[in-house]
Amino acid sequence: MSKLSPVLSAHWDEADSFTLEGYKRHGGYNAVSKALAMTPDEVIALVKDSGLRGRGGAGFPTGMKWSFIPQGDNKAHYLVVNADESEPGTCKDMPLLMANPHVLIEGMIIASYAIRANYAFIYIRGEVVHVVRRVQQAIADAYAAGLLGKNIGGKGFDLELVLHIGAGAYICGEETALLDSLEGFRGQPRLRPPFPAIAGLYALPTVVNNVESIASVPAIIEHGNEWFQAMGTEKSKGFTLYSLSGHVKNPGQIEAPLGITLRELLELAGGVRSGHTLKFWTPGGSSTPLFTAEHLDVPLDYEGVAAAGSMLGTKALQIFDETTCVVRAVLRWTEFYKHESCGKCTPCREGTWWLVQIIRDLEAGKGTPADLDKLIDITNNIAGRSFCALADGAASPIISSIKYFRAEYEAHLTHGGCPFDPIASTIFATVGQP
Amino acid sequence: MSYSPEQISIMDSIIARYPRKRSAIMPLLHFVQSISGFVTPEGIEKIAELLELSTAEVTAVSTFYTQYKPEPVGEYHVGICTNTLCAVMGGDAIFDAVSEHLGIANDETTKDGKVSLERIECNAACDYAPVVMVNWEFFDNQTIQSVKDLVDGARTGNPPAPTRGPKTLRTWKENSAVLAGLSDGLAGEGPSAGHASLLGLNLSKEGK
């Protein structure tokens, strides 16, 4: 039997998978009818019991998040879907929305019904026009089919769904920055408490969920918890999209039960590109501490990865082979965090700016081994001191890379620069066709 | 330049999408770019007027997000991903080669106004690295030569089609309108998914 479990991606190979017709052909929107026949509390209970956890990084139980929304408070509630997918290495939500936007809409109808929201938003990053087109069209088609708007399915439930398109800011993936951005402000994180469940969008109770989390809901409603819980591990239930990229023979999306290992995934993807060996990888995007070949058998679920000293994050597995200079990789990520720092708090704004300079010098072979300790100390003055987790993310590759590859940093100093040939790590080096 | 009644009515319809009008600031900025190619003073002033904000408040938002351009960009805005993974896989080499080929640096535009160049961050297509975005359309698995051909085509008005996108590459302004939430009717074009997106599905069909 296959190790894999294509649910969200089951029909992406069909030419019209992104259309309403294509989605309905495989039972699309059946779950809405089923959910609307339940009470909202029953829907919340079901999702809570399923064990579904947030697929956007933090792994917070989705049903529990929904249950935090105060009921009967006579206030408007909002559902906001975080489709700002920008964590380096992460490339699951965009192909999902390109190939099957309706599964998200169906999940949103169910989630909105459960949390008593009559207004829902998809906050999608702005740098993906074709994905925007697909979602836009899907929403229009859903309205035309009576799946959105007034009195959905004749059950008296109303839902307006608005696609809000971002404009280039990684920080808007942070849920409170996303809400500020959606309200028309600079996307800078908010103080918590109050949490969005109490005072979110427009200071009203709001659930913010990742695309994949919400898209997983229709299948849970449709097939039930027993089916869902048969997949995954004890505390990490169900299926998920793993994004495999970099120096692998066949990069791409693999939907599998939680808990699969990189060794298994690499085997499926044809292994590290031929003639090369695994050097380091990210389990969940660049904000999660790096792993090496010694972590090939770590179960890729929330607990397994955490136990090994990193985070499951977005399950963005970026694979780098031995041709890759880890200092260069870390410098580039650090430049990314500097570029994406919102500027609100001192440690992140000034710290990422300084870290780039230090690592740039190290990459150029300037400095002494003592500068590595200085780098660690400054990084520790930034991590855990900032307003939000962005700076913690910036610290992850630095601290973990020095932990595993201190000698390589030092080699830059003795070598008077980077000892690696950057061309050797390019795809052209393999294909031989620059 | 002042906005036409048709343009104003589109702006009003954008505002009407939201429970509170300030939320419309981002799509309105995209809309301004769809008309002028960048965020003009007229655009800032009009948005401030429509949303009852100060011009400073609109400026604060427009300068926060990198897709809003303070100056005109090319008709084809070429974003080369140089975040770690794409950079390592060839993005750095592509950027350097194309920058030299065009004679422009990061955030610059060719004199003919056709092509501009930007180092971009991760664009959620790592399984297609190295990735290049033109007017925010996916050009997957690029090489130095493919991007040189791409920009040459763009300069002569004949750019290639995106890998996962419409049959014909649209201009910066046209795509800005889509980002303002205005449909161009092209959602049906292009594949459902690229080959890499189907990796797991195909493997499972092979019983793996």
Place this chain on the structure above:
Amino acid sequence: MTPENAVMTDVEMVTVVIDGFDVTVPKGTLVIRAAEKLGIQIPRFCDHPLLSPAGACRQCLVDIEINGRAFPKPQASCTIPVENGMIVKTQLTSEVADKAQKGIMELLLINHPLDCPVCDKGGECPLQNQAMSNGRSESRYEGVKRTFEKPVSISSQVLLDRERCVLCARCTRFSEEIAGDPFITLNERGALQQVGIYEKDPFLSYFSGNTVQICPVGALTGASYRFRSRPFDLVSTPSACEHCASGCSMRTDVRRGKTLRRLAGEDAEVNEEWNCDKGRWAFKYISSKERIAGPMVRGEDGELHEASWPQALARAAAGLKGKRAGVLVGGRSTVEDAYAYAKFARVALNTNDIDFRSRLHSDEEAVFLASRGVNFNVSYRDLDKADHVVLVDFEPEDESPIVFLRLYKQVRKRGLKVTTLSPVLSRGSEKLGAAIVEDIASISGLSEKSVIVVGERAAEVIGQFTSVVKLAQSTKAKVAWIPRRAGEVGAVVAGAIGNLLPGGRPVADPAARVDIASVWGVESLPAAHGKATWEILEAAGDGRLDAVVIGGVDPLDISSEALGQLLGASTFVLSLEISHSAITAIADVVLPVAAVSEKSGSFLNWEGRPRFFEKAIADSLTRSDLRILSMLADEMGTPINLPSSQAAAKELQSIGEWDGAKADAPSVSPATLTAPSGDQAILHSWRQLLDLGTLQNGEPNLAGTARAAHVLISANRAKSLGLSNGDLVKVSTARGSITAPAQIGKISDSAIWVPRNSIGSQCIANLGAASGLVVTVVKA
């Protein structure tokens, strides 16, 4: 107990342990402030007690545990409210907190220039001070610091040096949250984030100077103080603002006899920690070239000549003694000076012909003031707690800016309902979310928790005070009278008006006159109801008065005829003035008086709250009005015995408040205005905060932020005249006209509005009236 807490009687208290000490504070108190109670200073930049918490600078990180559960990371003490069972360890007892703070300070300094020796903030800089107390001794930064073009003028009066900025967002939060003027914002992001304006729209806020004061570094500086002084060369004196009746507490900083700057003082009950730009920057008038150096006497040649004090006093005494004289006090007298005028009029001139109102006024107003007494029983607190505030002929942002800030605070905090009786929705009213009402009869929803604020311009509307009193009586709402000028409330209490003796005693009441006569040691006081300002001027013009004593009065504030009335008659004019003016130009004797910073004394703000101030310029030899009046009374042989402001204050206090019957409330029927038609409109105006007022002389940076003159017209009128925003409009009367750009706004179709005394729009001089008049409005 802070005053904030004092009003809350049933506050839940919470006890926490900070660095081993217990402290009990009201629930909701932030950790950083609970620590202050123990005298533990946690370093901070973005934190400000009157601004919403930001948690941005991260300088105030401390270790916290609650009921044995420790936070995994140090927390920003400026954002965390105390809780029972909380144990806080600051930098004093936690190595983690200390290292965290030192780390943040190092990061703040990596891009901060080392220009302290030339920076205005040097010596009084929170960054400098806290870098010493909570920073590392050496920076490990080896790179090149971030630089910006410097400085940027964000307005004519505020300069921004971006490389000094630590991005604490105090200034931007102030502008948005306190002033409602979000004209400066944080722009760009990350390491490029910076404070800025929209390039075409400068920081034109009446309150912009507060951002300079709360900037914790030298990023925002005032153009008029930049590079002028070092803080340690300044001598600071607590003072009170002389500009309006808000009553701001201030601090005046003087170096070698010259005022270099003024800052908002702290008074939680009044101005909190804010003031307006006029209060902050309009002080150069005292050093103007027009300042009168010494006494002057008009000679046979018709010119003023310098004279000695004995000569001038002798001449003045001769002009007044035994003559029929009136006294115009001016609206900016201190309580003590006003009292001296009041006493001088009765004792030396044997008249009640005295009036402090150097503006449009009415008998109805005088009756209203007399009927109100001097225990006003209404305060800022009442505004804080009000369920509804009605503004009657009063524009707080222009006419009493701190009242505006207090109202705005409540509007933001709890949606305070504000109604304005006006045909115009001003920018200030718009910020307050005020509802416009044009007819006082249609105001509803008032209770004993409501406050009706009536401004001095009610005197321009016949029957308005009568209606206000009726409305208050029927609803039990409180009435606050808020005149523009700082001295008017004190002048009422001092009896510097024709129907009142000191302490609110009606002139008409024989017992009241006996009271005062006995204190003053005179046989009797004049009994006749005194003339109002306009009557004094008229009487001077037609020979019913022989002489007039005039304090700080601009005749064009009263009427276009006033100066002519004084000029045309052979009336003897004694002018007590700071600087040369239209009055000194015609006066027979001119006696120079001290400005506020050159004397001590007090004002009463609109609440009746005394605002004492000391002499800020210690070595000034200029005499106050009361000293001069006392010398003059001696010269006249009718001494008033007020050698000092302390003596005057003591005497006035000993007189006390009248406990007899107050005058009846006014009863005046409203006039019916003829509705204008066609090109005609009813004129409305008020004085903008920053305008051509005499006390704003000599400060071009401040003047540069004044709102330009414009004609506010309704959309319908604009349409019928074929006008767009910015097109020139001509407003005319038989007397003259004002031509200014049109601004289409929220104003009744039958009305137009122009500024009363701004460049290009001086209503009384140009149109002969300031309000209520039918004018013709055409496209220019």
